[in-house]
Amino acid sequence: MKIAVVHxxxxxxxxxxxxxxxxxxxxxxxDLFTLIYDEEKVKNxxxxxxxxxxxxxxPTQKRYSWIKKQRxxxxxxxxxxxxxDFSKYDIVIxxxxxxAHWAITKPETKFIVYSHAPARYMWDWTNEYKKDIxxxxxxxxxxxxxxxxxxxxxxxxxxxxxxxxxxxxxNTAKRIWKYHKNKAEILYPPVEVDRFSEKLNFENKYWDYYxxxxxxxxxxxxxxxxxxxxxxPDKKLLIVWNWDFRWELEKIxxxxxxFVWAKYSKDLVWFLQNAKGLVFPWEEDFWIVPVEALAxxxxxxxxxxxxxxxTNLEWITWEFFQDKNWKDFVENFEKFDKKVKNNFYKKENIxxxxxxxxxxxxxxxxxxxxxxx
Numbered sequence: 001m002k003i004a005v006v007h008x009x010x011x012x013x014x015x016x017x018x019x020x021x022x023x024x025x026x027x028x029x030x031d032l033f034t035l036i037y038d039e040e041k042v043k044n045x046x047x048x049x050x051x052x053x054x055x056x057x058x059p060t061q062k063r064y065s066w067i068k069k070q071r072x073x074x075x076x077x078x079x080x081x082x083x084x085d086f087s088k089y090d091i092v093i094x095x096x097x098x099x100a101h102w103a104i105t106k107p108e109t110k111f112i113v114y115s116h117a118p119a120r121y122m123w124d125w126t127n128e129y130k131k132d133i134x135x136x137x138x139x140x141x142x143x144x145x146x147x148x149x150x151x152x153x154x155x156x157x158x159x160x161x162x163x164x165x166x167x168x169x170x171n172t173a174k175r176i177w178k179y180h181k182n183k184a185e186i187l188y189p190p191v192e193v194d195r196f197s198e199k200l201n202f203e204n205k206y207w208d209y210y211x212x213x214x215x216x217x218x219x220x221x222x223x224x225x226x227x228x229x230x231x232x233p234d235k236k237l238l239i240v241w242n243w244d245f246r247w248e249l250e251k252i253x254x255x256x257x258x259f260v261w262a263k264y265s266k267d268l269v270w271f272l273q274n275a276k277g278l279v280f281p282w283e284e285d286f287w288i289v290p291v292e293a294l295a296x297x298x299x300x301x302x303x304x305x306x307x308x309x310x311t312n313l314e315w316i317t318w319e320f321f322q323d324k325n326w327k328d329f330v331e332n333f334e335k336f337d338k339k340v341k342n343n344f345y346k347k348e349n350i351x352x353x354x355x356x357x358x359x360x361x362x363x364x365x366x367x368x369x370x371x372x373x
Contacts, residue, residue: 003370004086006033006103007095008077009070010042010051014215015189015288016116020095021045022190023114026363027093027370035060035080035099036070054084075147078102078154091370094162101165102158112370113162114187117172118179120219122151156180164369170310185369188311189288190359196295197351200270206258209236210301211275213268213289214282216246221282221326223249228329230254235337237279240271272296276340281326294354297347301336311357317350 005027007020024030033052055061060073060080081102086092089109094100097116105111159165159180167173167184176184214220222239226249229237237257239249250259262268272278278293280302290300291311300312304320312318319336321328339345 001090003027003030003091004089005030005093006100008098008100009036010034010046011036011038013042013045016097019189033084036064111162112164114166116168118175122155123179187365188357190362191291191357193295193354193358196269196292200266206238209238210277210279211238212279213240215241218245224281224326225279226253226257229257231330277301291357294350297350299345317353
């Protein structure tokens with residue numbers, strides 16, 4: 001049985017890419033496809049020799065090789081994904097946040113879409129996305145609005161090509177139904193609970209901090225947490241990761257907020273294990289970091305929204321704020337901090353909750369879904 005795995009872009013090693021990595025371990029003979037590949041950034045996990053040769057002749061890959069900005073490849077995505085030839089495969093598994101579910105397969109090929117989310121920039125987060133790409137001039141406004149309209153039309157039509165849609169959370173399943181009108185099986189992403197729960201001994205200069213682990217983009221609302229910590233100078237915030245919005249965030253941050261970089265390896269695990277708690281001020285369909293934090297036995301302070309209610313136990317693994325304008329952040333965080341200092345959150349309870357998302361559960365269920373008639 002011949003299997004293909006397709007993922008939109010292999011230009012970073014974040015959490016959707018961990019799902020792809022796991023799929024390749026479960027199906028080691030599968031061929032790997034993508035629309036954009038950056039060898040320098042992902043070669044340690046996805047070396048060039050495992051990428052199907054079709055990828056390197058795609059319009060998206062050629063343009064990206066020239067300009068190194070994936071957002072300028074948007075207009076080529078539909079053409080590129082439909083250009084890939086999956087005719088010799090019995091099963092095609094798409095890991096999709098954007099365009100991977102647009103693949104075209106033969107009627108006899110089983111096409112499975114594992115959806116991280118319907119593309120948020122096409123649907124409910126379009127305005128936030130525009131801010132990230134400096135959506136200011138009338139020319140850019142006119143062109144992008146036309147592009148987004150066309151992309152939504154293509155996205156809905158392409159969403160009907162799958163034989164089976166799998167959502168990474170109940171919230172994602174609801175959004176898939178709202179925008180694509182497809183019913184989805186729910187299967188949480190694989191979390192490396194064992195790796196994050198194994199204690200490490202690293203030397204580091206950062207202590208007594210809370211942590212955010214995130215791409216630094218406008219829609220992530222990291223500035224909300226920074227402004228809140230500006231009002232709490234006795235508390236330290238460590239922000240791990242990078243992206244285009246970092247320079248704006250650094251402008252508003254005071255001395256108690258520190259920006260650091262950590263690869264997806266032992267140093268990131270160490271940062272999480274030694275944090276007092278994870279801060280999560282934005283909305284997501286499913287984000288593996290909070291569950292990885294649970295595996296490190298640290299509690300979560302977050303915006304009370306959607307999928308977090310699926311993965312956390314109130315007052316056992318997390319505390320929350322819920323005002324849509326974040327007015328209750330500081331007040332509730334002070335209560336959270338006091339509980340942390342008093343050891344209110346029991347490490348064994350937090351770890352027990354994390355084990356519900358163990359990667360072996362994902363492996364067992366994905367095999368059942370792929371091979372069932």
